[in-house]
Amino acid sequence: MNNPTYLEQSLHPVFLDRPLESNHHFSSKDKNGALIITFPKNSKEKISLVITSDVQFNQLELVFPKDSYLSINLLYHFRKNASRDIKILLHQGSNIKITETYLTSRNVKTNLNRILEIDQNAHLLLSSGLFMDGEHTFKDELLLKGENASIDFDTLTISHHQDRFSTIQDIRHQAKNTVSNVHNLMVSNNHSTIEFYVNGYIAKGMSGSNCKQQNRGVILSETGIIRVDPKLFIDEYDVEAGHGAAIGQINEDEMFYLLSRGLSESEAKRLILQGYTEPFVLSLDEGALKKTINQRIARKVKGE
């Protein structure tokens, strides 16, 4: 089945619904219906993987070896209902940046369970952009397993019409001096609903750990819904932890300021929302995908 052009044109992507070629930068193997991909330690080229609803496996495992240093694009594209388990393993000392984009070509239902395991002295910078249509459930398990493991996890979710997004993020500090920074941005339009349940766990003995959660949401319509439930479960004294959630409609004073400079209401809204969307958009490489994402954002924000 043909994929949209913007996927084909995105930095020579590797489609996981097609046979892998020998010149790919990584090794792969099938194991009991799971596809395991082991990346090289580093690569001059950025690696882009496309995961569609046509892939034959139910479980995908991405493995980053010891001391690897890589930047990866993951593109999820669903044209039918799908359920996937994805595991991302960062071995000791690896430093990985993953930008992942979720798109659909129609209203579908998806269910994604993800486990992210981060070993000693490894760091993961994960930026996720959720621009799908339909009903979507994410269950993320972030496991900081080795000492000094750290993760910066940023999400941007934009919903419109009758979209429903439900995300559970469990962040488990299972070693000393581990750091997690979770930053969720949400924009809800029309009758759509976005829910985030963010749970930070620091187990006893995991001193020196730092667990931070920030959640910001803006509701563009009278009937849009954003629910955020940030929780911390701390069983150790020598830690830093903080969480917060700020949800509201567009700030009246911000609007007034922009209008007072002659911007129309729609232009002012667009600029204010750019504050939410720009960090993710800037993380994308220039090209067809970025153009598509900007169009999707504009469509959802306008409620079209």
Next chain:
Amino acid sequence: MAILEMKNLVVSVEGNTILHGINLTVKGGETHAIMGPNGTGKSTLAQIVMGHPKYKIESGEILLDGEVMNEMPVDERSRRGVFLGMQNPVEVPGVTNFDFVKTAVTARLPKDKHLRIGKFILEFEDSAKELKMGSGLSHRFLNQGFSGGEKKRNEILQMKLLKPSIALLDEIDSGLDVDALRIVGENVTALKSPNLGMILITHYQRLLDYIVPDYVHIMIKGQIVKTGGKELIAKIDSDGYDWLKAELGIDDFDEGPKQYSLGTCATNPTTR
């Protein structure tokens, strides 16, 4: 030459009347200073001229070049030449200073004209330099992480680039150190022309040392109670407002206790 007029303007916020019949005319080329004690309605006057939705005009009129603008949308007021330099400019993360000003300048161009971007960049950089604003200003997010002084200078930068015909500067001197005050004062003075009418709202003489007003108005309890020349500034600076209150028989304690609401969280009812 633009003319801004306020005629018997009565304004309230959340049911409390703040302005009790303001009459004021500002013409192009004139600089008016409005002084007065705290909480007397000076900022309300600036905000209502710009059209802040929080304030309600109970009676009276605001006119721009003879046209009533009581119901005119905020953005249209701006595009018609009204500018408000704010006391507390808001921070807008994710929007660069340059993009913001460029969008604002573009918004006031006729539909058949395009912004000449090269020329605009030079103008932006020159204006920032004149205000002694650091390099990298254009790429910083709008007012985010700016010091109090930087925010005020950024307001003047916008004023320089938007070229209004009526400008209201609300306590543009607060948060400025001596050098920054001089720079802002000099830049605003340089903008004086027959095409610009200005209202300066301030508590202190020091701003008016740099931007010399043609008229000084004293506002107390939502009314302009005295109008004079710059001699009034020195009198206020040395003696405060008590002499004026005594002269006019204004009692500080003639109003009963007011009830205030701390407001509510800005959440959609359906999210609670």
